[in-house]
Amino acid sequence: MGLSILLLLPLCFPGLMLAGLQGQAPAAEESRREGSSLLLRCPYAAQQRQQLKGWGRLTGGQWKVLLETNPPQNSSTNQITMGRVSVRDNSTSRLLTILVTNLQAEDSGSYCCSLRSPLPGSRPLPLKIISLNVFKEVHRWELDTVSVQCKYRAEEDKATPKVWCRRGPSGCQPWLKTEPSWAESSALGGSALGGSALGGRALIQDDPQAGVVTVTMRRLQAQDAGTYWCALHGAWQPARLMELRLYVSKRTKHCRAKESEQLSVQCLYNPSEYSPVSKAWCRAAAGEPCSLLLSTEVEAPGLLRRSQRGRVAIQDDSLQGIVTVSMSSLQAQDSGVYWCALREQDVLLRMAEVVLSVPGGNRGGESSCGKPEDLAQVGSTERVERARGGSKDLKYATLRFGAQPSPQDALYCNLEPSQAHRGPRAEDVQYASIGLQQLPASGKG
Template sequence: MTLLVFIFLLVFVQAESADGQLYPQTSSSSMLGPRQVTGLLHGSVTVKCFYKATRVNKHDRKYWCKESTRQCSTIVSSNGYLSREYEGRATITDFPDYGLFTIEISDLRKSDMGSYKCGVGINDKLFFKVKLDVSEDSVVPEEAQLFYIKQQGAVTISCDFGSDYGTARKYLCRMTENQCSLVIDTYGNINPSYKGRVLLNYNEAPGSFNIFMTQLKRQDSGLYLCGVGSYGTSGETKELNIHVYEGNTEQALVKGVPDGSVSVECYYDPKGNVTLKYLCKWKINGCTQLIDNFGDVLDSYEGRIVMHDNPENGTFTVILNQLQENDAGYYWCMTDGEQEKKSATELKIVEGQPNLRGVKEIIVVPGSPLSMTCSYPCKYYSYSKYWCKWKNTACDPLISYEQNQTGLVVNCDQDSRILSLNFDQVAPTDQGWYWCGVKHEGHYGETMAVYLRIQGAFPGSEEAPSAESNNDAAIFGIDSRLRKSKIAAGVESPTESPTEDNNSKVLLSVLIPLGVMFLLLAAIFAFVKFRFFKNSDRVSVASYRTNISMTDFENASQYGAKDNSCMEESHETQLGEMNEYVITTGSPKEAPKTTKRGSKEEAEMAYSTFLLNSESISAQAPSNNKT
């Protein structure tokens, strides 16, 4: 029986010891500090001691003691104790909000060399051991850099080996008992357990680079080396001591469906000197920036991504919609603050349908009324709904039942669960992306993107696709519901396109003004032409009067020429040898009266006589020739 109890205790101790090597449950599980520090003779040294910032630990005693064969003699503590030997040379400072206290020892002596403990409490339950060396050299050797990170947190590591290693391979590896297992290097190699959680970036200075690690886990605690060249054969290394303590977990995985959307919430210190915030998509050899707070958006993500910054609570939210299969991967929230969190979120595309439904593209002619609709499910009944016009800098929501300066109105019909955005008259400047979305308790939720295309808004713009070629496109030149009713009644053929009707209207509106203008010009031309011909006739008569001789009128009676042919009862009387026409009216016994002619009548008669003489001469010409 005694043997069985001994075996059980031996196995339990071995198991506890083995567990402590992987996940230390002794002092190092709740406290962490450098394993060794070195200071120059007569110089000073500072030791940072990290502890778990629980309510008890924040107010408990902190101490620094030197080990001997029998005990650990206290040198300085947070209760005000200071060893006489270290008066004026040792100080302790506690920062309970950060879970950190520091020990500073000045005027170092050879006798200060030895093993020390950094602890919390009045016993040896919470402590870690530190070895102090005092060197007489002029330069202190570089020590392991200590990082104390909250679980699911992030860390930034800077490594600089000088310009001599500017083109050499850079890497990060984790120390084990016999070797250093690769985490990531500049040749594109990465440990599968760190995929999407670690990133290596070059700095401007040759031989200098940064390593970002995020979503850290308890099992990530340990000793790491960043280096250049090849470990164990060439190059240099720098030792890194990373400890991950328990804390609240943060969002690490989001899921989206094809054509749906996801939102990623990022955190930063609003009181810090943070000017740049951006989201990038992780890849083995870098991180491609998608959007930042200055409005820079990757071309292929226009209309698909937007950033909402909230400095009051130190968060910025990035929304990505119109999801595709190739959007799956790891996304990093980044800032330009060195001490800021760099967090990573994994996006997975799963089967399913978006909750927000609607037409994804609308084509409309300018001046037409329009109502864009977005339907939502019952689970979004109590959520805030909005429409917004996308810009690269923001997508400021138009909350339901509110109207903005442009005259756009957002209405929400809760009975049919439809959110609509109404336009009185669509203008060319309205072309672009519009988002329908929901919010809940200050957090942005699902969104749906719609592209509004205005015909003729820009030179070379695309024509509206037919309904047969694009099921997601709608054409709003006329009321689509009215057209559907006409088709159902047989009044209109389904193949008739409202686009053709709209084009005819546009063509008529252009041709009618042109036709009116053409008729006006033709009338003016005809009037001018008429005046010209009238003036030319008058000139011709005058020329005839000028060229005609008086002999032309001597034998006018031979040709039956009559003056005033419209007079009543005209009579001809021969007076001697002169042939003269005397026109009389009434009784023949009355004395004859000669009618006076005006210049116009004389000209007309001269012209008629000239024509008659010309015809008579032409007719008698052959007989005269024979005589």
Template sequence: MTVIQDEYVGQTITFHCEYDDKFKSHTKVFYRLKEGPVHVLNSSQSSQSSEEKIILSDSHEDQFTVTIRDISADDGGVYLCGVERYGSDPSITHISFIKEIQLNVYSRNASVQVQAYSSKSVFITCKFPQEFRRNKKFIQKDSSQKIIVDEQNQWVRHDKVHMYDDSSEGLLKVFISDLTAADEGTYRCGVNITDDDLFTDVKLTVNQVDHFRASSKASAVIGESVKLTCDFPEKHGETFKHICRENEQKICENISSSEQKRFEFSVSSAGVFTAIISNVSERDAGVYWCGAETRDTHLTSVSLTNQHQLTVTMPPVVGREGDSSEIKCPYNAKHSREVKHLCKGKCFTKDAQNIIRSNEVNKPRISAKDETELNLFTVTLSELRAEDAGIYWCAVRDEFNLHTELMIVMKDAVTREASVGGSVSISCQFFRNHMRFFCRGDQLNICVRDGVRVSSNKRTNGRFSVTDETSAGVFTVNITDLTEEDSGKYWCAEESSGSFIFTEVHLRVIGETTSSYTERETSQDKEKSETTSSYTERETSQDKEKSETTTSDTEREKSQDKEKSGSSMIVAVSVGLILLAVCLVLVLLKIKYNRKHGIGSSTPAQLPIIPSDGLLCTSVSFQKHEESLSDAALAFSNEEIHSDYTTVIYHIVPNSF
């Protein structure tokens, strides 16, 4: 059991420590945690001397009391009430503690120094005893009049000072923004009591020079994480790091304890720490302040040094041409009964295009569904086209806006194949004369964020370059010195004010480098090497086909020619000689016949046909062909001889064997 007790310096306080009846005769103990000493009241005593600062008194029935007189600020801390128990070993003392008491001691007139910075903000929390949590709180600067906080549990503004009287905790919260030198001074943070005021003087110093970074803007996707970078004075290195978000009144309130688990703090370097917000939701959008927190007995102060404007977006939606896509719009439960809007462009602005509202009937290609039990408004776009790409906003009135990107992937993909060491040209269509780029990545959002190689603004990047053919509506990406690692998925993209249109590209790089001829002679050379090393191997295999037409042109010319040329030449020469002999005989016979009958050479005479198995004396010609003689044979004509002299021509024609 734990009890919190708030008291003032100089007062006397009494605690009651209840125990079971079985311990009424046991020794009672009062112990100060971590600091000691132990105060003991023996069972034979009913009370200690009234002269003591800490007095124990036992009723011997159901409780003993502890009284601390004239308490000081040093008496604050944690105390334990207990009873001794008897064990089997009398040399060992066993104590059962039955109550824990946390004592807070307040001074009626404390003073605390607070450091802040020009143009920044400061958040101060003043603590008061719980017994005064319902009393009115006040702020008083220097000797000016008190500013009474009339309303509890809500923010009250007075000029630049915002105040919040938290009656449940007994706290007064003070927030001062846009600090200037005029805001320096002593602020009395107090509570009205019957006979007097209880207060703490806050001596505020506003430093005019700081080295903190300027305000920044950050964007986070719902469900992911975001990191905010903050500065703090190095002299506050041992203090707590703090982050808070402005409310609708631009007051930086504390992060609730339920959200603390989503915030992770780490010091990255001297004077710099980071705050990581995990599992971002739509409610996390807004203005954040961060800084170093210092704690005192009477108050906590946070000097806010960095401002961050955090925008929350929905994850991008990717749709393929001709298909359907859903845009899901989460909203706060308080908006469940209100009209939801989906717009192309920010809703309620002049250029916004209304797509559909939750109270409208479905439209061609557009349907909507509002699931109030899930706080989700869903719009389905069907038969997607290139012009559907763009930024869409979900809105409830003008106070709640979330946006997402609808990225369109064209239906027809581009596939290219090239060889290692070579180059490839990839041409993609574009629809509007806007910024174009070429990137690599399996996922579009990663490709756009981290994978851009070349673009309209950066036309050359190492081995990548891009050229435009505006009249044809085509841009071409060239990649040189290809390697196998270049294989993968790429995207041709066109972007205009957040409107993305993509063409999917698949590149396959095949083959190896020059040194791989050795490897390819064992693999690909079964196809090619049988045209390269096969000049070595196929001269023993294929040359049995070709080499027997090449070396066989040399060997078969030696072998076949010895057979063919040997046989055909023998036949040709033999037949030629025989025919020549026959013709000579016939010529001689003719001459003899003419002489015998007195026929002159001037008189034409018919050469008698002498039967010789039907064979006539023919004109035989031998003519050398371009090819070798071994490829030739004799040809005969059946022309009759009408001249007085027989012409013998040797005519050799290609072999038809």
């Protein structure tokens, strides 16, 4: 077995056993978010100064040079740029630098910093090999839809089934698989997504003529967040075509009510999509399904559908897309977590989460959870969105002020928190000055 491997190496990587390349490390995976950049530095030996430097991709078992420097001149720096790729050779420091900007999912693959003799007909040699994974990162709210397209080699892979799988400790677990007829799509028997059946919430479609697989996930829930692969259904394990890192945020409202009084809470939805769907109010407990308390009837006539049971009433304004829930004669034991939810075939999909607190002995006064638009906004705590999985791009923060500063005050934000532990160089520090205008005396923040 060892002899066979040694014999095959020169065929795949011509000249790999030459001096200076014997210690080539295995390809390391570099993961980057779509739209970000890849910066790769490849040092080389003094005797390799006169060789042409380039950037190559492994295609069909052979290295194909995508961009290569010109023959060395008198200058110590030799640089060439084409499209999104830049190759820079500094012969003084013996350093080859590759920069690829605006990465796309289809850029995923095996690449190398390459060396080649200036002699005609010479073949490129891999100096440093990487496996590049460019993933899509998508942020959505609950009940939103996400749709992605995955490209593949139309001729070679059109007959291979395609799968949509979710990454976990035991590998990538398939959730959806295309049928042999390619144009059809199906859910794998007994599969589940976020604790509910896949049937109406996820779809996979294969267009073999274009070489494109389209996956759509609808009515998202927070538990749908995770890492997914669009993949070829191989004999041993799925072969990744594209990776999606999905983040799903839930809308949460915190309510503090008083005993013996009434609570009224409103939840918003898109009437063009969800008007004909039954709305529900349920109580959630940790590790348990949300327990249904009350729901509207979709067959009820008119634009206002109302139901009541005991102390709880629910009304659905299907024209404006507002669900109003009332709970009267509140008691301390009513404290807990509730959902405004869609109810489809006895499956509850959360629209918004309401955390209710009713402290005992606090009688009198009116209790309310605010205006309908409150539930359409980001939660009450500061929300930081960051690129995951080793991405070194900028971080984004939503700032919330407890008190209004003076209009003359300036606020500064360091956009790279990782620099806090070391003394920043002048060119590293990035900041923003935020100007604030004085609000009218009657204005509300």
